[in-house]
Amino acid sequence: MNSSKTSPSQPPGRQLLCAAWVAPMCGPLLADGAVLVDAKILAVGPRNQLRAQARDAELVDLGDCVLMPGLVNAHAHLELSLCQRPDSLRGGFVDWIKELMPQMPSPERVAAAIDLGVEQCLRFGVTTVGDISRQCHLTRPVLRDSPLRVTSFGEVHAMAQHRDLLEERLAVAADDRWQSDRLTIAVSPHAPYSVEPHGFARCLEVARxxxxxxxxxxxxxxxxxxxxxxxxxxxxxxxxxLGTWDDQVPRFSGGPIRFAQSLDLLQYPAVLAHVNYCDDGELDILARGRASVVYCPRTHQFFGHPPHRWREMLARGINVAVGTDSCASSPDLNLVDDLRLLHRLVRQVPTAQLWPLITTNAAKAMGFPGRVGSLALGAAADLVAFAVKTNDPLLEVLESDILPAAVWIGGRKIA
Ligand SMILES: [Zn+2]
Structure with missing residues (x-):
């Protein structure tokens, strides 16, 4: 039975996906490997061994490909997928925000923006996304019906004259009516310049x-x-x-990382997008906490920030993932292109240390270790295959501009 022809309500049949290379990310690269799947990963090993064990499975020979877990983008804003990044940054970050505000999709355009974002994710081999959503009551019904695996972080803004909207906005952000086996509901207090300490504390309380x-x-x-x-x-x-300021906003001395620490945010397995500015003392604070950092290399480069300290973070045991951020600050949602930029910036870093940033580390950041981002037994059968020619397939993908040859989510071939 060809599982791609079964109806979505039926579980996919057993398939043995064979490829010249299998990169499980939770174990060493295998030559002439195979992955046995239904909706989940059932076995990973040498092709001949698995063929003997799984004679009933449909055989899919991918040929000269490297087969790996579907990629995990731990920080994106799919609802901004109709936005276009300016060719260059005119002014600073705040000028960019001012230019972006009129580009936010109207309610009628949200579904089109999400569809475009989902299409890009699948085309670029991303099967799990941490999606920040300001209009989550509109994006979640669309995402629930898409094949993508998504953690939808409902975004909360509540500061100054908008302070009193906190509970209403938090209720919308945490509304789980669209939760499904692929759509996880989550919350995102936006940033220290748009949410007050009480707002952060309430978001954390609800999350806990x-x-x-x-x-x-x-x-x-x-x-x-x-x-x-x-x-x-x-x-x-x-x-x-904006004209909506008031003077009731509490002040905090010590910078945003100590601000987050003071709110107990770093003792939660939170996802911290960017952390582009971090001194040695703040690295120590992060290392004592449980939060993960998501570095977005192409967005970081666009804004001209100083070099990101992601390698020092990793060396101190901080979990670091790589994400794209949105189409308003990145050319597209091609997550591998963010890793390719990182590879060009730090050629001395072995590729074995780069790929976890968009697979295992990203899955850990999202709270899904062992469930996505690796070919661990029992993980979701989310996979991507890239056509390769050399004996160093993980380097070859980073040094080319190829797109995936095939993508599976939950054992179903999606692209
Ligand atoms: Zn962002």
Missing amino acids: QRRMPLATHLAETPHEAEFLAEHSGAFGDLWQW
């Missing part, structure tokens, strides 16, 4: 109570410390421009 993932943008720009302490600088100017 309901065992929900939580993500936030942290230390993305150098302006957060000044804003937290004095309500001045670029974000102070942004609030004046």
